[in-house]
Amino acid sequence: MAGVQGGVFSLVVRLIHEPSGRVMWSQRLTAPMVGLDGRLEDLAARCCLGMLQVLDQGRALGAAMGISFADVFSFSAPRLARADQVLAQLSDSITPAVTLSLRAWIRTTHAFERLTPDPRQAIAEAAELAARARQAAPFHATALAVQSVVEAYLDRDQIAFDLSRQAVLADAGNPLARLAHSRALAGVDRFADSAAQARAGLDQALSSLNPANWHLGIGVAMMRAGDLSAATRHLEAVHRFAPDNRPALRFLAALRYAQRDEEGTVHALLALRRLEPDFSLDLMGSDGYPVDSLRRLGLLQVAGSRLI
Numbered sequence: 001m002a003g004v005q006g007g008v009f010s011l012v013v014r015l016i017h018e019p020s021g022r023v024m025w026s027q028r029l030t031a032p033m034v035g036l037d038g039r040l041e042d043l044a045a046r047c048c049l050g051m052l053q054v055l056d057q058g059r060a061l062g063a064a065m066g067i068s069f070a071d072v073f074s075f076s077a078p079r080l081a082r083a084d085q086v087l088a089q090l091s092d093s094i095t096p097a098v099t100l101s102l103r104a105w106i107r108t109t110h111a112f113e114r115l116t117p118d119p120r121q122a123i124a125e126a127a128e129l130a131a132r133a134r135q136a137a138p139f140h141a142t143a144l145a146v147q148s149v150v151e152a153y154l155d156r157d158q159i160a161f162d163l164s165r166q167a168v169l170a171d172a173g174n175p176l177a178r179l180a181h182s183r184a185l186a187g188v189d190r191f192a193d194s195a196a197q198a199r200a201g202l203d204q205a206l207s208s209l210n211p212a213n214w215h216l217g218i219g220v221a222m223m224r225a226g227d228l229s230a231a232t233r234h235l236e237a238v239h240r241f242a243p244d245n246r247p248a249l250r251f252l253a254a255l256r257y258a259q260r261d262e263e264g265t266v267h268a269l270l271a272l273r274r275l276e277p278d279f280s281l282d283l284m285g286s287d288g289y290p291v292d293s294l295r296r297l298g299l300l301q302v303a304g305s306r307l308i
Contacts, residue, residue: 007033013047015054024054041173045205052209072102073210075245077115080106097137101146104129105176108149113246114276114290126150141171145180152180157187168197175206182217191225212242219251224297228255239271246275250284254294257302269308281305 001012008030015025029046031039052069071083084106087099107126111119127150133143144167151160164184167177178201185194198217201207207214219234232255238248253268273279283289285303294300 004033009033009036011043011047013050015050025050042205045173049205049208070209072106073213075109075113075115075212075242077110080109080115095137095140097133097140097143100129100133100136101140101142101176104133104146104150108146108153111153112290119290123150123153139166139170141167141174141177144170145174145176148180148184152183152187157184160184161188173204175201175204178204179213179217182214182221186217186221186224189224191221194221195225210242212238212245212248215241216245216248219248220293223251223255223299224293228259231255232259243271244275246272247290249275250291251294253284254291254299254302257305257307258299262307265302265305266307269302273308281308 011029071079104126107122110116110122130147148160148163161184164181182194182197195218198214202214215234215237219231223231235248249268249272256264
């Protein structure tokens with residue numbers, strides 16, 4: 001239902017599971033009539049997101065669609081594997097550039113999160129899938145964004161920046177484009193711009209699937225800019241939204257130790273050890289452990305703390 005009252009546009013959306021009559025999602029969205037054209041895309045995105053969330057819930061009620069987009073943006077190996085399997089089965093039934101890009105995204109998460117014993121192999125697979133996505137749609141914002149994330153992992157910062165900028169130019173409303181651009185901007189030392197891009201993405205509908213991704217972008221940008229207290233706040237938000245996010249715990253342990261919060265440091269280290277049974281401070285300080293950004297910033301003193 002839609003209407004206008006007092007210069008305010010109001011849209012009420014209700015999604016119902018017909019066999020049971022159960023109301024699965026209901027929301028009232030409003031916007032001033034002045035400047036409404038600029039808000040319609042966001043209102044449509046929020047309706048689409050509601051539908052995706054209902055489809056996730058509806059699987060338990062016999063809905064046909066098997067993919068959970070929240071799984072794609074999770075940090076759990078079983079959930080990521082389930083999402084990858086469904087995306088592979090979808091094949092060409094939806095836009096190939098999107099399915100291939102999301103499968104590449106899943107592999108970058110495996111590499112960043114240390115969910116695989118061979119991160120380089122995961123990135124190689126991500127690069128291959130991203131290349132196929134670009135072949136299917138060379139200028140698709142999602143394909144450009146995911147390829148940028150792959151290049152950023154490989155420390156090819158200028159290439160990552162150029163790709164992410166193309167992604168934003170292709171579709172400024174694409175949340176993955178903004179997230180990739182935020183990471184790439186941090187890679188070329190434009191920290192304020194990096195945080196601004198992540199904040200803009202956080203305001204978009206898709207970010208509610210897992211706001212941790214965007215808070216992580218802001219936190220890393222603030223950390224690299226030297227604002228340790230602001231970085232800590234956003235990384236704590238990451239941990240609240242995604243307790244299984246490992247990079248946030250690594251950063252939190254280092255930042256809390258640098259700010260002389262030993263109790264908070266121990267909490268982060270123990271949480272990390274629950275997620276990584278082989279974790280130790282010696283491992284954290286080793287060359288193969290994924291804390292290069294902390295090492296470059298001189299924030300890896302926690303590895304020699306002997307707190308656990």
